[in-house]
Amino acid sequence: MGKLNGKVAVITGAASGMGRATALRFSQEGAAVVLTDLNSHGGEEAVAECAAAGGKAVFQRTDVTSEADIQAAIGRATREYGRLDIMYNNAGVAGAVGPIEKVTAQDWDRSISVLLRAVFFGMKYSIPEMRKVGGGSIITTASVAGLRGVGYLAAYSAAKGAIVTLTQAVAIEVGHDRIRVNCICPGGVNTPLVHRGTRGGQQGAEERMAKMQPIPRAGHPEDIANMALFLASDESEWISGTAMVVDGGVNTGNIRFRVPEAGFSGPSFER
Numbered sequence: 099m100g101k102l103n104g105k106v107a108v109i110t111g112a113a114s115g116m117g118r119a120t121a122l123r124f125s126q127e128g129a130a131v132v133l134t135d136l137n138s139h140g141g142e143e144a145v146a147e148c149a150a151a152g153g154k155a156v157f158q159r160t161d162v163t164s165e166a167d168i169q170a171a172i173g174r175a176t177r178e179y180g181r182l183d184i185m186y187n188n189a190g191v192a193g194a195v196g197p198i199e200k201v202t203a204q205d206w207d208r209s210i211s212v213l214l215r216a217v218f219f220g221m222k223y224s225i226p227e228m229r230k231v232g233g234g235s236i237i238t239t240a241s242v243a244g245l246r247g248v249g250y251l252a253a254y255s256a257a258k259g260a261i262v263t264l265t266q267a268v269a270i271e272v273g274h275d276r277i278r279v280n281c282i283c284p285g286g287v288n289t290p291l292v293h294r295g296t297r298g299g300q301q302g303a304e305e306r307m308a309k310m311q312p313i314p315r316a317g318h319p320e321d322i323a324n325m326a327l328f329l330a331s332d333e334s335e336w337i338s339g340t341a342m343v344v345d346g347g348v349n350t351g352n353i354r355f356r357v358p359e360a361g362f363s364g365p366s367f368e369r
C-alpha cells in the first residue's frame with residue numbers, strides 16, 4: 099500500500115531536479131501525477147520514468163508566470179484523474195543575480211513572477227479543487243535563502259522569504275477545510291539550477307557543496323522528495339503553516355571548517 103494511493107498531484111518544475119525526483123517518489127507511492135514545466139523534453143522523460151515505476155503520469159507544458167497555464171494544469175489533473183489532492187509549487191530559477199544596484203526592474207519583476215506570483219496562482223486555483231474532496235496538501239519549495247538573505251541574490255531571497263509568510267497566511271485561511279499549506283527550505287542541493295555552467299559541472303558541485311554544511315555531503319533532489327512525500331501524505335495531517343528546513347544543517351549558521359587543534363584560544367592580540 100503506497101503512502102499516496104488514490105491521491106492526485108500537480109507538480110511544477112517537474113522536468114528536472116527536485117520536482118522530477120518528487121514526481122518519481124509520488125508515483126512510487128501510488129499517486130497519479132501531472133508533471134508540468136517549460137521544458138517539454140525533460141518533462142516527457144520524467145513521465146516515462148514515473149510510468150516505468152508503475153505510476154500514472156502525464157506531462158502538461160506550463161509556464162508558471164502564466165495564470166492561464168496554471169489553471170490549465172490543475173484542470174488537466176481533474177479532467178484526467180478526477181480530483182486534486184496535492185499541489186507542489188516548485189518551479190524556480192536563480193533569477194536576478196549580482197549587486198542590488200545593478201539589478202534591473204525587468205529582471206526583478208521576472209524573478210518575482212516565477213518565484214512568488216506563480217505560487218500565489220498555484221494556491222488560488224488548487225484550493226477550490228481540494229475543498230471539493232474534503233482537503234489536501236499544498237507544498238512550495240522556498241529556500242534557506244528565504245530564512246537568511248543571501249548576498250547578490252536579493253530578488254531570490256526576497257521571493258523565498260515571502261513564500262514562508264504566504265504559507266503561514268494561507269494555512270490560516272484554509273485549515274478549517276482540512277487543507278494544509280507548508281513550504282520546504284532546501285539548502286544546497288546539487289541540481290542543474292546549481293551546477294549548470296559551473297566549474298567541474300555536477301561532480302565539481304558535489305565536491306564543493308559537500309564542504310558547505312555540518313553534514314558533509316551535497317544535498318540531493320531525493321532529500322527534498324522525501325520531505326515533499328511526508329508533507330503530501332496523511333502522516334503529516336496535523337502539520338500546517340510550517341517551513342521545513344532540509345539542508346544538512348547549514349541553517350544553524352555553522353559552516354563546516356577544518357577541526358582546530360584542541361587547546362585554548364586567548365585574546366587575539368596575544369597571538
Ligand SMILES: NC(=O)c1ccc[n+]([C@@H]2O[C@H](COP(=O)([O-])OP(=O)(O)OC[C@H]3O[C@@H](n4cnc5c(N)ncnc54)[C@H](O)[C@@H]3O)[C@@H](O)[C@H]2O)c1
Nearest residue numbers: 111114115116136161162188189190241284286287289291
Ligand atoms: N538547488 C538548490 O540548491 C536549491 C536550494 C533552495 C531552493 N531551491 C529551489 O528549488 C526549486 C527547484 O529547483 P531545482 O534546484 O530542482 O532546479 P532545476 O533547474 O533542476 O529545476 C527547476 C525546474 O523549474 C523549471 N522552470 C523554470 N522556470 C519555469 C517557468 N517559468 N515555468 C515552468 N517551469 C519553469 C525549469 O525548467 C526546471 O525544470 C526552485 O524553486 C529553487 O528555487 C533550489
